[in-house]
Each structure stands twice: as C-alpha cells, then as structure tokens.
Amino acid sequence: MSTDEFGRVRSWTLEPTKPRFVPPPGAVDAHCHVFGPMADFPFSAKAKYLPQDAGPDQLFALRDMLGFERNVIVQASCHGTDNSATLNGIARSNGKARGVAVVDPAISETELALLHAGGMRGIRFNFLKRLVDDAPKDKFLDVARRLPAGWHVVVYFEADILEELRPFLDAVPVPLVIDHMGRPDVSQGPDGADMRAFRALLDSRPDIWFKATCPDRLSPQGEPYDDFVAAVAPLVADYADRALWGTDWPHPNMEHRIPDDGGLVDVIPRIAPTAELQQKLLVDNPMRLYWAD
Numbered sequence: 001m002s003t004d005e006f007g008r009v010r011s012w013t014l015e016p017t018k019p020r021f022v023p024p025p026g027a028v029d030a031h032c033h034v035f036g037p038m039a040d041f042p043f044s045a046k047a048k049y050l051p052q053d054a055g056p057d058q059l060f061a062l063r064d065m066l067g068f069e070r071n072v073i074v075q076a077s078c079h080g081t082d083n084s085a086t087l088n089g090i091a092r093s094n095g096k097a098r099g100v101a102v103v104d105p106a107i108s109e110t111e112l113a114l115l116h117a118g119g120m121r122g123i124r125f126n127f128l129k130r131l132v133d134d135a136p137k138d139k140f141l142d143v144a145r146r147l148p149a150g151w152h153v154v155v156y157f158e159a160d161i162l163e164e165l166r167p168f169l170d171a172v173p174v175p176l177v178i179d180h181m182g183r184p185d186v187s188q189g190p191d192g193a194d195m196r197a198f199r200a201l202l203d204s205r206p207d208i209w210f211k212a213t214c215p216d217r218l219s220p221q222g223e224p225y226d227d228f229v230a231a232v233a234p235l236v237a238d239y240a241d242r243a244l245w246g247t248d249w250p251h252p253n254m255e256h257r258i259p260d261d262g263g264l265v266d267v268i269p270r271i272a273p274t275a276e277l278q279q280k281l282l283v284d285n286p287m288r289l290y291w292a293d
C-alpha cells in the first residue's frame with residue numbers, strides 16, 4: 001500500500017497503460033473524482049479516508065492519455081458537502097467537465113443556483129455506511145424536490161439494501177442515476193438475483209440510468225474481469241439508452257487492489273461490443289444528462 005509520511009493513501013496507479021480500445025470522438029468519463037489538492041481544498045473532518053492529492057491536472061492528463069474528451073466529476077465523500085474542489089476541477093476544464101455535488105439537504109435555492117453556474121448538474125445521495133455517517137431519506141427527498149431544472153439525483157448503494165430503498169427511489173421526482181449498478185454480485189451471472197432485482201428497478205421507471213462501472217470493485221475474479229463482463233454486457237445491450245461509463249479514478253479506497261486505468265478502458269468493447277453501443281454509452285447518453293444546455 002502506498003501511504004505517504006502524513007498517512008495519506010494513494011489508490012491509483014502512477015503508470016496506467018495506454019488502452020487498446022480507442023473511444024469515439026467526444027467520449028465522456030462520466031464517473032471520476034478529484035481529491036484536493038489538500039492545501040487549497042482541505043478534506044472534511046468527517047472523511048472516512050485521507051487520500052493523497054489527485055487534482056484536476058492529473059485527471060485531465062489521464063483523460064487525454066485514455067482518449068477521452070470530457071469528465072463528469074462526482075464529489076467524493078472525503079470532501080463532505082464542501083464542493084469547492086469539484087467546482088475547481090470543473091472551472092479548470094475549459095468547459096470539458098461537469099459535476100455532481102454532495103449537499104447539505106438544507107441548502108438554499110441561491111446556493112443551488114451557484115452550483116448550477118459552476119457546472120453541477122446533479123446531487124449524490126450516498127448510502128454506504130463505510131463512507132457516510134447518515135443518509136436521511138426524508139431530507140434527501142426534500143432537497144430532490146428543490147433542484148434546478150434539468151438536474152438529476154445520483155444514488156450510491158449496495159445490492160443488499162435495494163429492496164429497502166425502493167419506496168425512497170420511487171419517490172425521487174427527478175431522473176435517477178445509479179452508481180455502479182447498485183453494486184450487484186456479478187459472480188451470480190447476468191440472471192442472478194442481484195441483476196434481476198436491478199432490472200426490476202430499471203423497468204419500474206424510464207428515467208433511471210446506471211453506470212456500468214467498476215469491474216475492479218465488483219469482480220471477485222479480478223482482471224480481466226470476465227465475471228463482470230458476463231453479468232454487465234446484457235444489461236448494457238438491453239438498456240443501451242440509459243447506460244453510462246466512467247473510470248472511477250482515483251479509485252477511492254482501492255489502495256489494496258489498484259486497477260490499471262487502461263485495463264478498465266479495455267473492458268468497454270467487451271460490455272458494449274458494437275460502435276452503436278459505444279457511441280451511446282460514451283457520448284450520446286452522458287451528453288444528454290450533463291450537456292443538455
């Protein structure tokens with residue numbers, strides 16, 4: 001594990017390989033984060049991990065090396081509800097990044113409008129107990145009702161609480177984007193209980209999107225992620241207009257199994273084997289959600 005003298009952890013490789021797969025022009029990495037830089041954007045006192053700096057310069061260098069053109073920067077839990085590091089990343093992208101914020105549900109309409117002006121297009125509700133202290137559903141619904149026009153809600157949860165979350169998800173009045181497909185057990189295969197439950201969720205509303213992301217987190221087998229590909233490719237084919245893809249760089253909490261970003265990109269043509277599917281996954285779908293205006 002790579003930890004510096006201040007106990008700060010590095011969860012990403014410094015030597016990602018160049019992928020074989022060449023993304024289509026305009027491809028969007030629709031799930032990534034920035035950490036700090038801490039000197040300018042300190043981490044939250046409630047952060048559950050203390051990462052080394054992974055700022056916009058590193059993110060944009062990786063974007064270019066991997067063959068992508070745009071990023072959607074998702075506020076990571078280590079920055080709590082202070083979105084300045086994410087806003088800084090967006091501001092420095094020359095219009096090539098948009099973001100998803102994490103907010104105190106009591107946020108005012110004026111502050112939400114400022115986030116919109118800074119390039120945010122959604123908010124994230126995180127239900128992972130190892131990442132956040134509480135996830136108040138009633139307050140989440142209150143803020144979801146007050147979002148700027150065109151925004152959506154990103155939800156991060158694990159498969160074992162999907163059924164319990166269904167009434168809450170049903171009540172969210174704007175489009176939903178589900179991080180990492182709600183973390184199914186991909187070793188169950190494409191027809192396993194977790195994928196069936198997730199498909200039932202997708203079938204319940206036409207405006208639920210998902211990120212076909214994180215083979216590194218979800219695959220018990222590890223590289224080359226055959227179990228992930230077998231479980232996820234049918235989902236991308238069947239819900240082609242609702243699938244998004246992202247690197248998840250800098251891979252928070254993955255310091256014990258740091259993925260190769262080039263290897264992650266090379267999973268794309270295995271879950272989206274045709275040029276048409278790749279265009280939707282990497283360009284058309286994220287552009288509809290994040291660059292509609």
Ligand SMILES: O=C(O)/C=C(\CC(=O)C(=O)O)C(=O)O
Nearest residue numbers: 075076077078131248252253
């Ligand atoms: O990067 C992700 O999507 C997943 C994370 C980190 C995270 O969500 C956060 O810190 O906000 C995880 O499973 O530890």
